[in-house]
Amino acid sequence: MNQQPHSQHVPFAAHLIERRDLSEDTALFRIAPDEGALAQLFSFVPGQFVQLSVPGAGEIPISPADLPTPEGTLELCVRRVGHVTELLHELQPGATLGLRGPFGSGFPLKEMAGRPVLLLAGGLGIAPLRSLLMHLLRQRDSYGDITLMYGAKQPRLMLFREELAALAAAGGLRLYLTVDFAPETLDGGYSCAVGLLPDLLKGFRFDAATTYAAVCGPPPLYRCLVADLERAGVHAERILLSLERRMRCGIGRCCHCALGQKLCCLDGPVFRASDLKGIPEAL
Amino acid sequence: MKRLKLAITGLTACSGCQLTLLNCEDELPELLERCELIYFPLAESGDLDEASFDAAIVEGAVSTPKDLELLFKLRNASRLLVAYGTCALFGGVAAMNNRVSARVDLLQSVFGTGNKLPDSFPPVPLGNFVSVDATITGCPPETCDIVAMVAALAAGTLPPAPSYPVCTECRSRENLCLLLEKGQLCLGPVVQGGCNARCPATGIVCEGCRGPVREANVAQELELLLERGFGRDEIERRMSRFKPEWNYGQRS
Amino acid sequence: MEKNFLKMTRLVQFLETLRLFGELHAPTISESGVYRFSPLDDPAELRLDYHRTQIPPKKYLLPFREEILHNATGSYREGHSGAKDLVLFGVHSCDLEGIAYLDRVFLADAADPGYSARRSRLTLVGVSCEPDDFCFCPEERESTACDLFLGASGEGFHLACHSARGRAVVSAADHLLEQGPPLPPPRFSGPCFPPQDPELRFSDHPLWQKFASTCVSCGACSVCCPTCYCFDVREYPTLSGGAARIREWDNCLFVTHGEVAGANFRPDRLDRLRFRFLHKYCGFTPLQGISSCVGCGRCKEVCPVDIDLRELTVTPKRVQP
Amino acid sequence: MGSVVEIAPLTRLEGHGSVRVFREGCRVERVELHFDDSPRLFEALLLGKSYAEVPDIVCRICSLCSTVHKVTALLAVEDALGVEVSEVTTLTRDLMLQAGMIQDHALHLYCLVLPDLLGVRGVAELAQVAPDLLKTGLAVKKAGNQILETVGGRLIHPVNIRLGGLGRALGKKELVRLRDELAKVLPAAQEAHRLFSTPFPFPDLPEPEYIALQPADNPLGAQLLRMSDGSSFPVRDYRRHIEETVVGHSNAKLSRVFGKHATVGSLARLNLDATGLEAGAAALFAGHKHELAGKDMRGNNLAQAIEMCHATERALRLLDRLIELGARSEAAAEPSPRAGTGCAAGEAPRGVLIHSYSFDGRGICTGADVITPTALNQGALARDLEALARGMEGEETSRMTTALERLIRCYDPCISCSVHVLSL
Numbered sequence A: 001m002n003q004q005p006h007s008q009h010v011p012f013a014a015h016l017i018e019r020r021d022l023s024e025d026t027a028l029f030r031i032a033p034d035e036g037a038l039a040q041l042f043s044f045v046p047g048q049f050v051q052l053s054v055p056g057a058g059e060i061p062i063s064p065a066d067l068p069t070p071e072g073t074l075e076l077c078v079r080r081v082g083h084v085t086e087l088l089h090e091l092q093p094g095a096t097l098g099l100r101g102p103f104g105s106g107f108p109l110k111e112m113a114g115r116p117v118l119l120l121a122g123g124l125g126i127a128p129l130r131s132l133l134m135h136l137l138r139q140r141d142s143y144g145d146i147t148l149m150y151g152a153k154q155p156r157l158m159l160f161r162e163e164l165a166a167l168a169a170a171g172g173l174r175l176y177l178t179v180d181f182a183p184e185t186l187d188g189g190y191s192c193a194v195g196l197l198p199d200l201l202k203g204f205r206f207d208a209a210t211t212y213a214a215v216c217g218p219p220p221l222y223r224c225l226v227a228d229l230e231r232a233g234v235h236a237e238r239i240l241l242s243l244e245r246r247m248r249c250g251i252g253r254c255c256h257c258a259l260g261q262k263l264c265c266l267d268g269p270v271f272r273a274s275d276l277k278g279i280p281e282a283l
Numbered sequence B: 001m002k003r004l005k006l007a008i009t010g011l012t013a014c015s016g017c018q019l020t021l022l023n024c025e026d027e028l029p030e031l032l033e034r035c036e037l038i039y040f041p042l043a044e045s046g047d048l049d050e051a052s053f054d055a056a057i058v059e060g061a062v063s064t065p066k067d068l069e070l071l072f073k074l075r076n077a078s079r080l081l082v083a084y085g086t087c088a089l090f091g092g093v094a095a096m097n098n099r100v101s102a103r104v105d106l107l108q109s110v111f112g113t114g115n116k117l118p119d120s121f122p123p124v125p126l127g128n129f130v131s132v133d134a135t136i137t138g139c140p141p142e143t144c145d146i147v148a149m150v151a152a153l154a155a156g157t158l159p160p161a162p163s164y165p166v167c168t169e170c171r172s173r174e175n176l177c178l179l180l181e182k183g184q185l186c187l188g189p190v191v192q193g194g195c196n197a198r199c200p201a202t203g204i205v206c207e208g209c210r211g212p213v214r215e216a217n218v219a220q221e222l223e224l225l226l227e228r229g230f231g232r233d234e235i236e237r238r239m240s241r242f243k244p245e246w247n248y249g250q251r252s
Numbered sequence C: 001m002e003k004n005f006l007k008m009t010r011l012v013q014f015l016e017t018l019r020l021f022g023e024l025h026a027p028t029i030s031e032s033g034v035y036r037f038s039p040l041d042d043p044a045e046l047r048l049d050y051h052r053t054q055i056p057p058k059k060y061l062l063p064f065r066e067e068i069l070h071n072a073t074g075s076y077r078e079g080h081s082g083a084k085d086l087v088l089f090g091v092h093s094c095d096l097e098g099i100a101y102l103d104r105v106f107l108a109d110a111a112d113p114g115y116s117a118r119r120s121r122l123t124l125v126g127v128s129c130e131p132d133d134f135c136f137c138p139e140e141r142e143s144t145a146c147d148l149f150l151g152a153s154g155e156g157f158h159l160a161c162h163s164a165r166g167r168a169v170v171s172a173a174d175h176l177l178e179q180g181p182p183l184p185p186p187r188f189s190g191p192c193f194p195p196q197d198p199e200l201r202f203s204d205h206p207l208w209q210k211f212a213s214t215c216v217s218c219g220a221c222s223v224c225c226p227t228c229y230c231f232d233v234r235e236y237p238t239l240s241g242g243a244a245r246i247r248e249w250d251n252c253l254f255v256t257h258g259e260v261a262g263a264n265f266r267p268d269r270l271d272r273l274r275f276r277f278l279h280k281y282c283g284f285t286p287l288q289g290i291s292s293c294v295g296c297g298r299c300k301e302v303c304p305v306d307i308d309l310r311e312l313t314v315t316p317k318r319v320q321p
Numbered sequence D: 001m002g003s004v005v006e007i008a009p010l011t012r013l014e015g016h017g018s019v020r021v022f023r024e025g026c027r028v029e030r031v032e033l034h035f036d037d038s039p040r041l042f043e044a045l046l047l048g049k050s051y052a053e054v055p056d057i058v059c060r061i062c063s064l065c066s067t068v069h070k071v072t073a074l075l076a077v078e079d080a081l082g083v084e085v086s087e088v089t090t091l092t093r094d095l096m097l098q099a100g101m102i103q104d105h106a107l108h109l110y111c112l113v114l115p116d117l118l119g120v121r122g123v124a125e126l127a128q129v130a131p132d133l134l135k136t137g138l139a140v141k142k143a144g145n146q147i148l149e150t151v152g153g154r155l156i157h158p159v160n161i162r163l164g165g166l167g168r169a170l171g172k173k174e175l176v177r178l179r180d181e182l183a184k185v186l187p188a189a190q191e192a193h194r195l196f197s198t199p200f201p202f203p204d205l206p207e208p209e210y211i212a213l214q215p216a217d218n219p220l221g222a223q224l225l226r227m228s229d230g231s232s233f234p235v236r237d238y239r240r241h242i243e244e245t246v247v248g249h250s251n252a253k254l255s256r257v258f259g260k261h262a263t264v265g266s267l268a269r270l271n272l273d274a275t276g277l278e279a280g281a282a283a284l285f286a287g288h289k290h291e292l293a294g295k296d297m298r299g300n301n302l303a304q305a306i307e308m309c310h311a312t313e314r315a316l317r318l319l320d321r322l323i324e325l326g327a328r329s330e331a332a333a334e335p336s337p338r339a340g341t342g343c344a345a346g347e348a349p350r351g352v353l354i355h356s357y358s359f360d361g362r363g364i365c366t367g368a369d370v371i372t373p374t375a376l377n378q379g380a381l382a383r384d385l386e387a388l389a390r391g392m393e394g395e396e397t398s399r400m401t402t403a404l405e406r407l408i409r410c411y412d413p414c415i416s417c418s419v420h421v422l423s424l
């Protein structure tokens, strides 16, 4: 075997350029992957994930929160939950990370072209959907109506609030924000509902027969949203879910991410709700 | 590179865990480069006053007021506290009779009834008194585990701990299964692995020195041993050698 | 007629010839009485009468624990695969099929570097076997997933080549061989337990409950299975300031297997037994619909509580709950 | 006005101890030695356990001497149950004892005493000021440790030596590797005495009353305890000759032998009978005799260095013999329980160790006594500390405390052990 770094197995280096806190436990990491990694990322499709290595701690799957920029940087929005993410959050700009990927299947962009898109994000689920949103807005004319419904527990846990508001203000995006709990004081000049995402969906009028729905959030959210969307008339084939599983390799070998007979890393992480029927443990 | 400020010491113990660190002959020079051993009475002169530590690595159970005083001092003075070894984690051998005999009876049977008895109480794990940030199990622990711990602490993290029973490693190194093939009282199925099944590898049953594995099916192990003709009291005696309390009805 | 017959009396010389192709490993018995593949320093140690080794030959391709990457200077490098020329002699058909299955997993697109390095230097010499009570084989089998297969027959072995390397071995051993009767075509090759209906895992079969409560999660079944390959990956900082990433056999019966931050997708032992059933007998992407049970009988032999997931596929009436 | 100087904790030794010097002006009134380890009450914990469990539990008294605790416990249990073991087993146990001696002396000399000689705080500074010496010491220690690890199945609290025999027989390859590794450090073990040959220059101490096991060349079959005044008694009768008292300020009891404070350990062994020494060590002893014969405990570190050499040579000889005998896997003798009492003594790195157990007809332990070297030495140590402190009256306090600490390190006490003593 050659000793050359093999893209699929050996992480390329990536440098941490900047980190920005988004909430008490979540930060946005802007990284500059080295050339090898960038060449791979060229094919990145929103919804795919990368395997991010924090030297000394390990490797975790992360869905980029934006498309790679022309300057060659990538944004990852990561919540501090455990072993690897703890150390990541301690790192200072300049630190070296490792990057493999992208892996998995992203959103079916070709198929979605010309159609209205409804993005439903709960909590940290905004991360993968933000890259989809950025793609949609950059190719604004190729899609129909674009709506983002985003629910967070509390206003201070709402990520990217200003940025989303600005995008909405610039036109081309309909934005609905909601929080589970009553806000302390709301600054910012836009409205924010109190209630759960499904409540927002109830009053929403849209062309269910053509709309693609992209959903990402904590597992319980999927269960009710899928049912609500179907009830509203969105065909399960057009309900796209981005799922999370434990992953060790990202390329279909370690077997941790199985749902039914499918592997989240190969068949997903973006699945159609129709593909998940009959897999009770999927959602 | 910033050097890691360490305290390493023992409470009620045999010093085996601390000695395990000194037994890392190959790694010791490098380890001493990465760490400042500010308080390590076993191998260094120096005292605890006014010092502060990145981590305190503490061996042994708590069983005297002096133990407790030292433990509180270390907890106050260090960012992280590592429970080092089975005694620190579960009470260890000195605690084996905690549930079956009173401390004063034990003391009197050694020191006599007429004498002033040492000031002590039944040995208990560190976690009964202070919060513990990381653990290393084993009686004594494996050298690689303490090296990994120090290296991780120096890197600002903790080593990821695998969690599988002794049987997993035992089978993988192609030992004869003493429980199945010889009907012996092996605790492998319910005990935390990581020792590379040392004891079964020499043909001796796992005595359980690393404490329970995360989802020990204790009830089933009990059944297996009863089926093989061991008495309930013998089984309990063996199980409590390193950890006095087990939930014998636990299945997951 | 081909020279394809090896007389038993020439076996030792044949083994010496095999050494030309790499370090020779073969079934032997350990001091405590466990059959295992080990270096064959002395041909007298060879135990061709073995039924199964405790650990299948997968240990040569996927070591129990392996450093897959290390990081000394900020960037990751591949670990040392430890690959060397190795000849594995005396492998039974089931284990050969086990390796064939692992090949499909690890040599597929983006072949695993360590596995493929070791695999490419491995010469497999199969030998026929006598099934015992634990074996699941429906009929006698002769696997073709090897370089060379020795079918026992009368006073010796019939040699069947299944690769260029196998033919190279045969020509190197030409002087030891003699003409034998023509070879019958291989009887049967492949996994032996048929794929199962995935829905069976949700059946209300009473065995599911029984298995879930008695399983001790010791992991022996999967450790000893020739086609179990789940692995865990962990990274450890080193004292010198770098890091080592190790890969270690994992086990779907452990509670950590399906855990993620804040949830566990297979929290109960029952869920994990279902997972095992599904993976073994129904297959995952991209090997969906393929059973990986090669019939070696190890899981049944090593289970302390006699769990045999295949019993679930027998109609409920016939098994005792 | 009275004042108290406290040295706490005592460092570079095993366990928790402290010393208090009570002074009146510069006059030393008395010196108290405290052993503060919590008694783990092994003698009581063992009651009700089965004979088979005793050695596995009791070796955990101490990690430094876990091997000799285990071997002595095995001998005592086997004595009680009337078990005979094979030659290979005896040789292997002997080997373990020598390896334990090598690693323990190497640790004590190179890591704990050497810093005193070089005026540094401990191993960490040692690594800076004398990295090569430290490496040499660690190499010797490692060679001993490898034997414990390979032969014992585990370095501390060994598992492979068991009742009636061995768990796994050692393969020839392993034995040869161990011998080769050990042979490599023989030169270092032979040279070590040079480092420790001059005792530190403080006032002379009372002449010690040595006690050690006889015969010296048969560590597993020693039956007699002999004292330097010529008296002796069989190990079995130890209860009649060793008396113990509980002292208020220490968790260890004080032992007296024939009413005297006895001194055990390397120096005692060499002084009482040096005929068992291997050739190289014997030559070293002859060369240093004037520094050792009849001297006080300040000579003990030198004696340890000579013993380290002896243990290395002996271990090499034992390994050769085991290699010659070939790997033999033999089943351990299966003892059958019977009522009785057994007793055995051994020489731990720090001196005489006695284990004694009684069992009922089912093999359940009904009595357990453990007398450890540090318990035996405690009285002499306290006496010497006081003598030393008195001899240094008027000197700077820090000089005195340093001297006291160094004296303690000569005794190489093991405080976890010290709190395990005869039940009254």
Ligand SMILES: Cc1cc2nc3c(=O)[nH]c(=O)nc-3n(C[C@H](O)[C@H](O)[C@H](O)COP(=O)(O)OP(=O)(O)OC[C@H]3O[C@@H](n4cnc5c(N)ncnc54)[C@H](O)[C@@H]3O)c2cc1C
Pocket: A049, A059, A060, A061, A062, A063, A064, A077, A078, A079, A080, A081, A082, A083, A084, A085, A086, A124, A127, A128, A243, A244, A245, A246, A247, A248, A269, C256, C258, C259, C260, C261, C262, C263
């Ligand atoms: C396709 C995909 C995309 C993801 N995208 C993002 C993202 O954009 N931002 C973000 O913050 N997180 C994302 N995650 C989740 C992220 O991977 C986990 O939070 C992370 O792996 C936790 O690692 P840790 O070492 O910090 O925690 P650990 O200490 O390992 O674990 C804490 C808990 O998380 C579990 N865990 C271990 N590995 C994983 C894993 N791979 N996935 C989930 N849980 C795991 C552990 O079992 C444990 O219960 C994504 C996960 C997947 C599968």
Ligand code: SF4
Pocket: B013, B014, B015, B016, B017, B018, B059, B060, B084, B085, B086, B087, B088, B092, B093, B138, B139, B140, B141, D060, D063, D156
């Ligand atoms: S865990 Fe074992 S080795 Fe460690 S101190 Fe306790 S008894 Fe000694």
Ligand code: SF4
Pocket: B166, B167, B168, B170, B171, B175, B176, B177, B178, B179, B180, B186, B187, B188, B189, B197, B200, B205, B206, C218
């Ligand atoms: S010998 Fe003990 S540890 Fe090993 S497999 Fe059997 S039960 Fe498990």
Ligand code: SF4
Pocket: B139, B166, B191, B192, B193, B195, B196, B197, B198, B199, B200, B205, B206, B207, B208, B209, B210, B211
């Ligand atoms: S096999 Fe058991 S007793 Fe032996 S070291 Fe491992 S956990 Fe401890």
